[in-house]
Amino acid sequence: MPETPAQKKTGAQTILIPTASGLYCPAGDFYIDPTRKVARAIITHGHSDHARKGHGAVLATRATLAFMALRYGKNFAGTSQIVKEGETLTLGDAKVTLLAAGHMLGSVQVHIEHQGATAIISGDFKRSADPTCPSFDVRPCDLFVAEATFALPIYRHPPPEGEIEKLLLSLHLFADRPHLVHAYSIGKAQRVIALLRQAGYDEPIHVHKAIAEASLIYENEGVSLGSLETLGADLSDPQAFDGKIILSPPGGVAEALHAPVTSFASGWMRLKSAAKSRGGDLPLILSDHADWDELVTTVKDVGAETLWITHGREDVLAAHIKETLGVDAKALSAVPFAPEGLQP
């Protein structure tokens, strides 16, 4: 007997249950990006707010597992298993497929199918092109759980090429000074490097040790980043870095550099107030998270009947989506937690 839409909707909403440890899939008995130690976890990508150590068994892409090993050491989990993007696994009663999320190398959405209903957990994602990872794979679903860091309509990222041009222009005008670009060491830093290479910049780029280590994983995964030089301890040679780009995680390089032009690459740099207080001389609006327009487009694209939103101003996005698309949208925090006893 075919399911009625109402049944299907209910079906999709039972695929996932918010719990104190994070989103739980009872049909497959696993968590997605759990915040506490659990028996079985699917990890969407290597950032530390998603990939934590100490789980019993971990499923993730090869790159994500490599980032976890880099951060936490080899024994970051009891066991780990590589899943390829697009590959479908059967976990308990659920069919699970990891789909490219376009956020960083190895980042995926988790597509879960159970009794004819589908749910997708976006994980961190973006829609704009990124030379370091495959772009967001659009699949239809009934329930879409969207990460929405920039869920305010003022957050609209400019094209990344333009931001890189700003950096190159500054390098041209201030060839007598080092250019210290602050970017997170996994993901953002490599994207900045790849964008620079795309723009034709082929000079060696000086990188903080943490970035150098993560970049090796990129090279191993076939993402070429050109010539990188790891920063040593001594940065005080006043001329050595003039006219060079130095990439470092925020706080990674002290004031040792001589008169650097400082820059911070982040989506938050969209607002002048943030750019003035944190952006240094050269704020670059470069984000690996969907902006407002991408969020709205993506919800449209996946065609979900139900939308749960995490991060950002969930209320604003939920209200807008409800009104314009007629989707049942709410903040994930407003979805009732699992009843006692259902969680393992």
Next chain:
Amino acid sequence: MTPRSLAVEDLIHQLEMRRSTADQRRFLAHWLKGLPSKILAPCLGLLLGRPLGATVTVPALKTALFCRVNKDLFDASKEAGSDLSETLALLWPGGNEPLDLADLVAAVRTGPKDERLDTVAALLDKSNALARDLVMRVSTGRFKSPVSPDLLRSTLAEVFSRPVADIEQNLANSEETLDPFSSWLFGVPFPETLAEQTGFLSLPTIQACEPDATGGANLCIALPSGSYAQLVSNPDSCHLYTLAGDRLEGPENYEELPPKTTLLIFLPKNPAAQPLLLDILIKDGEDLRNLPRQQRLGALEELAAAGALSGFARTEVEPLPAAASLGATFDNPSIDRLFLLHAAGTLDPSSDTLGEVLRPPHELYFKILYAEGTLSRQGIFAGVVTLGAPATTSKQGNYAELVPVGKASLHRLSQKDKSTLETYIAENTLERFGPVRKLAATEDTSLIARVICRSIDRASRRKAGLVLKEANVMELFDNSAAYRVSSLDELAPLALW
């Protein structure tokens, strides 16, 4: 990889983000160099804090926004944005285009009053986010210039090689609209045809362009006599642009120009453009290209001697200026006698001549008597110095009698020389009068300045009887380098009487 020129909204953004004036100066200079004269006036108006006048109100813009975006989104966002203009700008759907400031000026200044909101809204609809923010701020009268008028004036002086005093005076005379200032700065009558608009001289008579054996290009200009000569750009003062349809592109490496390209040659009045006539390729219809170069140079010399190169002053230059760069281009050490042809003045695109003739610059050596200016944040002295010369050429000493001969700008000095000068000033200041420091300038003081000046004028009221015009300190030398300081005796014959 040459970075593109800066759009005005990017410039404003960079100026607002950079805290140091020295940084701002570099952005301004870069921007001014790539700026078509057409939009110089409105841009300068903005930067000088001459607001266009509030022409639309914030409530009106809000109403227009709410036709495009749900009001709830504005309410949710207004706390998060940096300011109201930014919030409105980011919420406005917009496009990707850079701001055409001329459009904005036309919209807010000249358009019919009741249509202004619509025009501004249409501009917002197509503009990128930074441009929208600027449109919001300008059209509602909320824009404040991120740079001081002083910085702007001195940067204009630097980029266009004009004395700051002239810049100031011409700005002061252009109260109403800055168009006269712009025309003065670019030295051509203000807009009509593209050639005039951009302040470039159109030379549609260029006949051919093909690589020669040395890798240089034979770029031919029709000279008044119906002969053709080869032109080499002087990278300091002459840039070559191409005109493709109605688009101005460049500066380009002329070696890559296709034949029959119409060239526009940017000839700033000051310092004079210095096209070098290196060669003659066709004379009176006769193709000389197969002749030995020596013979061609002879033919060029004849033309010059006969006055056929009207509009050019002829100077034999020895040693060759910029020999290094010419060598790199032509790789021909046999070229040892060349004609440095100076041409400048009011450019008339319809005429074949390049206008008023200027003399070649003087290269002279002086001691520094006074320094006037301030130390920048980087500790680099920014300002002018007063140069001193002894009355007569002396073997040694007698520097107590150094007579001031004029001021010179420091903007051509290298960073290294600037810091040398700064140390020197700190160690040799005798007295201070406000920003002016009197420096010890005797036989003991070590610094000698190499100065290039455009001309030396007679000045009967000055002790020296003459004054340097448009002087730039190019380099600083240690006394021990045995450069002889120029004396008044030597300068006097150079002065234009």
